[in-house]
Amino acid sequence: MKESIARLTQIEVIDLLYKQSWRVAIAHPISGLILATWLMPVADSHTLFTWLSTVVLLSVLRLTLFFIYTKKRDAIQSEQFKYWKYTWMAFSVVVGLLYALAFIYFVPMDKPEYVMSIGLFVVILSAVACIGFGASYLSTLSFYVPITVPSSVHLLVSGGQAGLIAFLSILFFSGIVLSLLRNVNAAFKKSISLNFQYGHEIEKRKIVEHQLQEISRRDGLTGLFNRRYFDEILTTEIGRAFRNHSNLSLILLDVDHFKEYNDHYGHVAGDNCLIEIAQHLSHLAQRKGDLIARYGGEEFAIILPNIDAQGAFSFAEKLQLYIQEKRIPHVTSKLTYLRSITISLGVTTLPPLSKLSAEKLITRADKALYEAKRQGRNRVKYYESLNFDQDTA
Numbered sequence: 001m002k003e004s005i006a007r008l009t010q011i012e013v014i015d016l017l018y019k020q021s022w023r024v025a026i027a028h029p030i031s032g033l034i035l036a037t038w039l040m041p042v043a044d045s046h047t048l049f050t051w052l053s054t055v056v057l058l059s060v061l062r063l064t065l066f067f068i069y070t071k072k073r074d075a076i077q078s079e080q081f082k083y084w085k086y087t088w089m090a091f092s093v094v095v096g097l098l099y100a101l102a103f104i105y106f107v108p109m110d111k112p113e114y115v116m117s118i119g120l121f122v123v124i125l126s127a128v129a130c131i132g133f134g135a136s137y138l139s140t141l142s143f144y145v146p147i148t149v150p151s152s153v154h155l156l157v158s159g160g161q162a163g164l165i166a167f168l169s170i171l172f173f174s175g176i177v178l179s180l181l182r183n184v185n186a187a188f189k190k191s192i193s194l195n196f197q198y199g200h201e202i203e204k205r206k207i208v209e210h211q212l213q214e215i216s217r218r219d220g221l222t223g224l225f226n227r228r229y230f231d232e233i234l235t236t237e238i239g240r241a242f243r244n245h246s247n248l249s250l251i252l253l254d255v256d257h258f259k260e261y262n263d264h265y266g267h268v269a270g271d272n273c274l275i276e277i278a279q280h281l282s283h284l285a286q287r288k289g290d291l292i293a294r295y296g297g298e299e300f301a302i303i304l305p306n307i308d309a310q311g312a313f314s315f316a317e318k319l320q321l322y323i324q325e326k327r328i329p330h331v332t333s334k335l336t337y338l339r340s341i342t343i344s345l346g347v348t349t350l351p352p353l354s355k356l357s358a359e360k361l362i363t364r365a366d367k368a369l370y371e372a373k374r375q376g377r378n379r380v381k382y383y384e385s386l387n388f389d390q391d392t393a
C-alpha cells in the first residue's frame with residue numbers, strides 16, 4: 001500500500017506538471033519577447049528573431065504535448081508516466097539552455113547594466129520555475145540548472161566586475177531558492193500522499209460499512225436475507241407497486257413436520273436441511289427483484305414484484321414440486337406416502353393500485369399457508385381464492 005501511494009503521488013505530481021504546462025507555454029514567448037525587446041538595441045535583429053521563433057515553436061510543441069497528455073491521461077499505464085515526465089523535463093532543459101544561449105550570445109559583456117540584468121533575469125526565471133514546478137524537485141532542476149549554470153560561468157569568466165556581482169547574486173539567491181524548494185517540495189509530496197492515504201482509508205471504511213450492512217441484513221444460518229430486511233423491503237415494494245400500477249405477490253412457505261425431522265435426525269442435520277432448502281429456493285427465485293428471506297425458524301418468505309396472481313401461484317407450485325422432487329429423506333414425516341421433505345405454501349397478490357399495509361399482506365399469505373397446512377400440507381393455497389373476509393385480513 002505504501003508503494004502504491006508513492007506511485008500515485010508520483011502520478012499526481014506529473015499531472016500537476018502537465019496542468020501547469022499550458023501556462024508555461026504561454027509565459028515563455030512573452031518573457032522571450034521582453035528579453036528580445038531589451039536586447040534589440042545591442043543584438044543582431046535577424047538572429048534575435050530566429051531565437052524568439054525557436055522559443056515560440058517550443059511553446060507550441062509544449063502546448064501540443066499538454067493537449068495530448070490531457071486527452072490520453074486515463075489510458076496511460078502507470079509505468080509509462082515516467083516517460084511523460086522525462087519528455088516534460090527535456091522541454092525544460094532545452095528552454096533553459098535557450099535562455100542561457102541568449103545571455104551568452106546576445107548580451108554585450110562590456111555594458112555593466114546588461115551584465116547585471118542577466119543576473120536579474122536568471123533569478124526571476126528560476127524563482128518562477130520553483131513556484132510552478134516545486135512539486136517535482138527534478139523537474140524544477142531541469143530548467144534551473146541549464147539556465148543558471150552556463151549563465152553564471154559566462155558572467156564569472158567574461159563579465160568583469162559587474163559579472164562577478166551578478167554571479168554572486170545568482171549564487172546567493174540560488175542558495176535561498178533551492179533550500180526553499182526542498183521544503184516546498186517535501187510539503188507538496190506530503191500533502192498529496194496524505195490525500196491518497198485519506199482517500200484509501202475512506203474507501204476501506206466504505207467497504208467495511210458495506211460488509212457490516214450486508215451482515216446485518218443476512219440470516220446467519222442460510223445466508224438469505226433476514227426478517228428485518230424482508231419487512232423493510234416489503235414496505236418499499238408495496239409503495240413501488242402502487243406507484244408503478246403493478247402487481248406484487250408474496251409467498252410464505254413452511255417446511256412440513258420439521259419438528260419430527262429435528263427429533264429424528266438431530267438439530268445439526270435440521271440446520272443443514274434448512275440450508276439446503278434455502279439453496280433450492282435461491283436457485284429457482286432468480287428473477288431480478290425477487291427477494292427470498294428466512295422469515296422464522298423453518299419458514300421462508302419470497303417477494304415477487306410485478307408478478308400477478310396466476311404467475312405467483314404457478315411459481316409457488318413449481319417450488320413445492322421442486323423441493324418434493326429433491327427427495328430429502330424424512331422418514332418420520334407424517335406424509336407417509338413420501339417420507340421426504342416437503343413444503344406448504346401460502347400465496348397472495350396485491351393487484352395494481354390497491355393499498356394494503358405490509359402487515360396485512362403478510363397476514364393474508366399466512367392465512368393461506370395455514371390453510372395449506374390444514375388441508376394436508378405439501379400444497380399451495382392462494383389467499384384470494386379462499387373464502388376469507390378480505391377486509392379483515
Ligand SMILES: Nc1nc2c(ncn2[C@@H]2O[C@H](COP(=O)(O)OP(=O)(O)OP(=O)(O)O)[C@@H](O)[C@H]2O)c(=O)[nH]1
Nearest residue numbers: 254255256257258259260262267270271297298373
Ligand atoms: N434445526 C433447526 N430447527 C429449527 C430451526 N428453527 C426452527 N426449528 C425447528 O422447527 C420446528 C418447527 O416445528 P413446528 O412449528 O411444530 O412445525 P412442524 O413440525 O414443521 O409442523 P408443521 O409446520 O405443522 O408441518 C421446531 O422443532 C423448531 O425447533 C433452526 O434454525 N434449525
